[in-house]
Amino acid sequence: MKIKFLVLVGLLLVLAVLLGGCATGLSASSWPGVTADTNYAYIAGGPYVYAVNLQTGAEVWRFPAKAATSTPYYATPALTPDGQLIVGSFDHKLYSLNTQSGAENWVFDQAKDRWIGGVLVTSDTIYAANADYKLYALSFTGTLKWVTPFQADQAIWGSPVSDGTNVYFGTLGRHVYAVNAQTGRQTWVQTVDGAILGSPVLGLDNTIYVGTYGGVLVSLNTGNGSILRQETASSWIWHGPAQDGTNVYVGDANGKFYAFPMTGTGQPWTQQLNGAIVGSPLVWDSTIIVGTESGNVYFIDNTGQNVRPVTVPGKIYATPAAAGTLVLIAPTSGTNLLVALDQNGAVKWSFTPAK
Amino acid sequence: MWETIIVNPFTNVLLLIYKLIGGNFGIAIILFTILIRLITHPLMAAQIKSSTKMTEFQQSKQWQDIQKKYKGDKEKLAQEQMNLYKELGISPFASCLPSIIQIPLIFGLYQSIMRALAPTPGQLLIMTRVVYPFFHLAALVPLNSKFLWMNLGQPERVYMFGVGIPLLAIIVALTTYVQSKVTMPASTNPGDQGAQMNKMMALYMPLLLGYFALTFASGLSVYFITGNLIGVAQYALLGKVNWRALIPGYKPDTTALVRNK
Secondary structure (H helix, E strand, O other), rough: OOOHHHHHHHHHHHHHHHHHHHHHHHHHHOOOOOEEOOOOEEOOOOEEEEEOOOOOEEEEEEEEOOOOOOOOOOOEEEEEOEEEEEEOOOOOOEEEEOOOOOOOOEEEOOOOOOOOOOOOOOOOOEEEEOOOOEEEOOOOOOOOOOOOOEOOOOOOOOOOOOOEEEEEEEEOEEEEEEEEEEOOOOOEEEOOOOOOOOOEOOOOOOOOEEEEOOEEEEEEEEOOEEEEEEEEEEOOOOOEEOOOEEEEEEEEOOOOOEEOOOOOOOOOEEEEEOOOOOOOOEEEEEEEEOOOOOOOOEEEEOOOOEEEEOOOOOOOOOEEEEOOOEEEOEOOOOOOOOOEEEEOEEEEEEOOOOO | OOOHHHHHHHHHHHHHHHOOOOOHEEEHHHHHHHHHHHHHHHHHHHHHHHHHHHHHHHHHHHHHHHHOOOOOOHHHHHHHHHHHHHHHHOOOOOOOOOHHHHHHHHHHHHHHHHHHHHHOHHHHHHHHHOOOOOOOOHHHHHOOEEEEEEEOOOOOOEEOEEEEEOHHHHHHHHHHHHHHHHHHOOOOOOOOOHHHHHHHHHHHHHHHHHHHHHHOOHHHHHHHHHHHHHHHHHHOOOOOOOHHHHHOOOOHHHHHHHHHO
């Protein structure tokens, strides 16, 4: 009897530990977000936010000083004009950090769910969309600018974009919203065919593009939300498109990479890449850079003719970031948290955090 | 292996139920729990039968005589006990087997709930890969995680005057306690180790499951509560529920046990 009891208690304890592991689930929760200024790369990569020297790849600071397993950071950090780094956490808090020291300036703690997408920073406002279905407008001191945050129909995982008049974002509830940037009131809402997991991109002539989990790239009129055009991909679109003034670029789960002309004069093209495309493409002068789940970074000429793959250890889900003459790649499940490539795809340095 | 045989099928069955009932994940968990209980019912019935046999064994004159006879020889007593188990067809582990089977089910279900609700990009990406092809996943995402007052993907609290009350954790602890008490086999022997163990389990299990409910996603609590209620119903169907055990100060009817011997 005693043995039975001990076995049962032992198994229950194992269950407690295993469930505890599931609850945090750091490795499977998301993937890093990266941004850069002229001196540092900033990466939200699990238990810490790091600042990394762009010249040397050395760690400058990390936040917080001591990691908490329940507080992973994955949202792409954003920089304000007055030198703050704004980054959200899975602990429902949005942090403002000093870019030079990593010291905490302020914390916004009124959201009720995870910060998955990065914030949008304009000249005087931080627009922050949370998985609690709300869009918050904050001043640079972390105080609410709208008395009531805008309430959407579902969780918001992507960063908002703005044309100065409205703020635009998509929800998992298959809606695209335009919200007045000053008042926080809804300008319009449009239904699309699938959940929107990533960010929209503003196009030309009052258009906005979103990619959907249903595998459709949708173009909408920013004035009234009417659907202008829909292009079908071969599978889901995750992080959303990018544009260079000529084409809008997007990749899908089957590794198909598409260029759709934004005006009637361009020519569409597609490239079959190796591995699912999760992150958004990066437009870097006349080159389009996109990472795939198989650990390849592709440098593609904007005509779709010249495709140069570079292998980086790990899976690439994060959107690449440009930093001067470098492109920053943040692989998941690899040996490095951050890899800096030059224009030819050669590795300039890689960053692995010290334990 | 674990993913392939437990978590992925669980996730797909949950999604299938969710789809069939029109998009209520709370009801899907309840129906899934009933399904699991129906599948494991033969084990539960075997456990009840084995527990009854064990109780009878503990009360039997034959066993009490052997205990007296080999009082000073623990090794011989254990040997005689095993012989008697064999003779009477009692398996000492049969009564705890269903409880042990519950453990991987709880773990698998928790992973399935979190995977299906996909509250983070990583979990949605994994779900995208494990859902069977006949599901049109894009039409299901996002799953409706709201059930009654709960968000099934988050630990539950009911806020009153600014204080978060873990109502579901309390219900989990309470129903676990009730289930343990009313299904506990009666014992007349104060030295009965089995009865002592049952008493300890009746005390610790509500605390443990209550802690899980407090800490983890409320979908798991829905599973616990449904499982507890079905557990009581299963015992009731087999005529093994003792509601009087809930009365404070209740003592088992020793004369009935003696009469049965």
